Amino acid sequence: MSQGRNSYRLVKKLIREHEAWFSRTLPxxxxxxxASMAVREALSSDMGQRYAEGPPGDRIYAGCRYMDKVEEVAMDLARKLFGGDFVDVRPISGLIANLSVYSGLTTPGDTIVSLSTASGGHISSESKESQGTAGLVHGLRVEYFEYDVKKLNIDVDRSLKKMSSLHREKKSPKVVTFGASLFLFPHPLRDMVERIREIGATVLYDGAHVAGLIAGGEFQDPMKEGADLLTFSTHKTMFGPQGGMIVGRSEFREKVSLGVFPGTTSNHHPNLVAGKALALAELMEFxxxxxxxxxxxxxxxxxxxxxxxxxxxxxxxxxxxxxxxxxxxxxxxxxxxxxxxxxxxxxxxxxxxxxxxxxxxxxxxxxxxxxxxxxxxxxxxxxxxxxxxxxxxxxxxxxxxxxxxxxxxxxxxxxxxxxxxxxxxxxxxxxx
Ligand SMILES: Cc1ncc(COP(=O)(O)O)c(C=O)c1O
The missing domain is CATH 3.90.1150.10 (Aspartate Aminotransferase, domain 1)
Known part of the structure; x- marks a missing residue:
């Protein structure tokens, strides 16, 4: 049998075996x-084969009539669930959502403050030395929140002191990023946001892990607590397709939009947007x-x-x-x-x-x-x-x-x- 036919059969069999195995596991x-059947059907729909660059209603491709409507539904639902003035549903992952914000709002050499991976932060907001995306891809300098190991949380006083001294040394961070991969307790956003604004930084909340809990109103509400921007994955506690999303205040709309396209994404996989819209509708109901x-x-x-x-x-x-x-x-x-x-x-x-x-x-x-x-x-x-x-x-x-x-x-x-x-x-x- 040809290698092509063999491999074709093998891969299909491996997918079946994967599913049979997972049905007998504790995931x-x-x-x-x-993700629900509806989301998974959307992923395999024809929208997954199409291009839809540009905003709904002003695409640079024909054929987007229905995809425009789907994208509008997704944006409307996300605005209602997460707050904020605008939504960008295009990032194809949580990491890409963060990188889009950094690309739109900062230039290489700028400083950001984030949670180190040692303290439970994510590589997307880490330095080059730690092989993190912000440093490797966008040349950002990364300073870290101080961490309170006993409280398993950001140390407010020590972190604010650190940011004030960065400010005095004229090394103020451009963006301060809350949120984590190891995320047991809400972050002290409300206690820190005012001082962070005073030193001129934009407040980003990376809700990759907790987006579904935020949408359900059962975790802290970052936009209400003063964040300027909220990024998240759409497939962790939010039970949609693998993807990302950005919510924000209107003053950041244009810069973030450029950060997404052409910053980090060309086509944004319209089938993913359809899957996101369906998962958001499920979240709104349940x-x-x-x-x-x-x-x-x-x-x-x-x-x-x-x-x-x-x-x-x-x-x-x-x-x-x-x-x-x-x-x-x-x-x-x-x-x-x-x-x-x-x-x-x-x-x-x-x-x-x-x-x-x-x-x-x-x-x-x-x-x-x-x-x-x-x-x-x-x-x-x-x-x-x-x-x-x-x-x-x-x-x-x-x-x-x-x-x-x-x-x-x-x-x-x-x-x-x-x-x-x-x-x-x-x-x-x-x-x-
Ligand atoms: C806090 C945080 N931000 C961003 C990401 C990246 O998300 P994605 O895997 O969707 O790119 C993760 C992934 O685990 C994460 O934990």
Whole structure:
């Protein structure tokens, strides 16, 4: 058989096997989620084959009549869910959304302040030395928020002091970026925004992880708390297609728009915009209850893990106010070993080093795992299911019999094979 035909068959078979496997797992990666059938159908629609550069109604291609309308619906829904004066639905990922803001608002050599990856920040707002996008791609200098390891949050006083001294040294940041990848508790945006404005910086809130919780009104509301711009991924707690989005105050509209096109994007994948619009509509209808369920499931999972004898980060702080739970796995040889052991029994997680002061190097072996409850919640898991999930994880990490772990995972997944919080029946796995 020809290599082409062989590979064609192989890839189709691998996709089927992937879906069959995932239907028997506990998907606990905090940055992932399940998109509804409607969103996935939109992704495979003809809109995915079209070009639509330029704003709706003034494209530089013909054939955009319906895609224009879809984009307008997406912008309208996002404005209502996230606030702000304008929405840019074009960025094709959260990283690209951040880079678009940096490209539009800063020039290489400018300074930004962000959360270091050591303290739980994301590479998109990191320096060149840390192989971060802001430094590597746009030549930005990056200063870091000071971090309070006990509170697992930004240290307000020390960070403001630092920004004031940068200001005195005429090295004021152009943009100050809140938000994180390891994001258990809301950031002290409200306490800092006034002083940040005084030193002339624009306030960006990277809500990549928590966008679905913000839309549901169950996390801090960045635009109400004073952010100038909000960027996010559309597929983490927001359960849409993989993509990005920007919301902002009107004075930033033009610069951000240039940062997106032609700054970081040429065509913006109109099928993605359709998927985003459908997910936003689902969030508008079901977002409140979904976000509540995600957060109460995260709390229930953390409590049950802790009761079973596991070390969970942030006990004194109530463990979590988001979708995330951080588990200490040092007694099992660290995060990589634990991640691989759990994967071998169909529990999908990812390694996570603990947040530390910004300039403290991260350890070679990450101390733990970051777990997220968004996807399980969308699959219909309740607080009582979280007790069984915690018990299975504890059993698996403590030498539980492999076959028994996998059986228990299959049992708890029974009847939970479609996306809740959808307008229509939404099987999670349907690839032929
Ligand atoms: C805080 C934060 N910002 C940005 C991103 C990048 O998002 P994406 O993967 O959509 O590019 C991530 C991804 O995990 C993130 O955690």
């Amino acid at each position: 606990l990666v905090a940055s992932e989620n399940l 977002g409140k209850i979904y976000a509540r369920d995600v957060i109460s499931n995260a709390r229930a999972l953390a409590e049950a893990l802790s009761e079973s004898g596991e070390n969970v980060l942030g006990e004194a702080l109530g463990f979590t106010r988001s979708h995330q739970v951080v588990l200490d796995t040092m007694k099992y040889g660290g995060g990589i070993k634990a991640e691989k052991l759990l994967e071998s029994v169909n529990i999908i997680t990812n390694r996570q080093s603990f947040p530390r002061e910004p300039y403290t190097p991260r350890p070679e072996v990450p101390e733990g795992l970051r777990l997220g409850t968004s996807e399980l919640t969308r699959l219909g898991f309740s607080k009582s299911d979280m007790k069984e999930v915690a018990a299975i994880i504890h059993y698996a990490l403590n030498g539980g019999e492999r076959e028994r772990v996998m059986e228990r995972v299959e049992e708890v997944r029974k009847g939970k094979q479609s996306a809740k919080y959808s307008f229509e029946r939404s099987p999670a796995y349907f690839y032929r």
